[in-house]
Amino acid sequence: NLKRSLEEILKLKNIGKVIPEVGSNLGMAIHHPRDLKDIAAVEGRITKVNEKEVRAGCIGFGASEHVARTILTVMRYDEKIRSAMNIKFSEEILDICKELSFSISYFDRKDEPEGVKTMEWGISEGIKNFGNFGKVPEIIFDRGGIGKEPMIRIFGGSSDDVAEKARKILVNI
Template identity: 30%
Template sequence: MIIHDAICEKILVSLRGVLAHRLSRQGLSQHRISSLLHVSQPMVNKLLKKPMEEYLRQLHEVGLEREVVEYYVEILCSLAFRAPRDRFELASYQVVNTLALKAVCSKYKEIFTSCSEGLPVDPDVEYYRVALLRITSIEGLHRVIPEVGSNLVYAPRPPASVYEIIGLTGRITRTLNGVAVTGEPMYGGSRHLSRLLLTVSTLNPAKRVGFNTRYEEVYVEALRDLGLKLAVSGPHEDVEGFWKRVEMAAREKPDAIADLGGKGLEPVVYIFTTDFNELERILVSLVKRNP
């Protein structure tokens, strides 16, 4: 824990610097930034005087790649503008500790378990963790996972943006022995699937959970046999076309969208449910169709 705490402190200082720059560029006043970061306004001014590249270099020195840092910073910046203060603060704790674990455990893998204890938790994220374990424990689940991997997203309340939807920062993938989960649950953790859930739930607020599976005719048939309303989208010429057609499909208020894919897009089935229990029942049915 001493190593973890020390790296947490180093990361916190540099992360504040990156956040101060990003929030300032997006129009936030130094007074507002100081309140969010729990530092004085003169300290914010001091943070802004040092180039952001210097903070990114310092984070790289402790083992954090620029892409990883920028990914989490973008989530925090979005929460700063759109989410309640307590949501931003919980996410900040989570980000600092997640980055510290990544840095520490790249060198000291044997202490991974001990350094992950005692972190502040969000009850909605913890609820998601329990559901994720249930879903990924379904026997044979690997059969329905697409090549690009799956993700599980959850909106504790009707979302106004993707940053109010919890998802994995990584994904669920197939392995020789079943499935593997990478990444951490976080608000805005899955941009693609979270955006899909946001699109669907805007028109049908009862939909709070999303998951994606392989596209197979046998799965489409199984979903219809379960009495689910299915919409079809694609094939697509590009990503912009994908979103236009998905938005059209969402107007049908479907329980699932069978997407035919296109250039650079694997065909997949997106499933949307009111809760995790319903999703679990659907996935068990799909697994049984492909023994």
């Protein structure tokens, strides 16, 4: 249940420490999604008020093109991975992900070809860079680019799975 997962995330102590400047989102696909409207997400994103307080909109289908493209791309590789959340990138957070033994990959925005959709290309690159025969890692990050904030993306089979991974990261910050 996406609403329950969002409520759990919003209750986490110091959640603001992992919310990027552009905001965060949590999304979940229905089984066998066909397009962006088959992905539920937070309308208007999860935004940071301060280190301890965040605000979030309501849940709605088609609410976030960004997280929807991310999930649809991942599902081309593994239809069981139906949820994603973006959080702030930092070396500290990346190190915590490694300590938690999350499977991790990356993409480099400077390698992005012109005229492609960034998330579709970037997530596909992250999966290719993972080098595990199309298996989807739990974490795909990038270090940003000109005008692009660095980001960590958490993937899981459900929004509860993603929320639990976010909780594990936060308790280690």
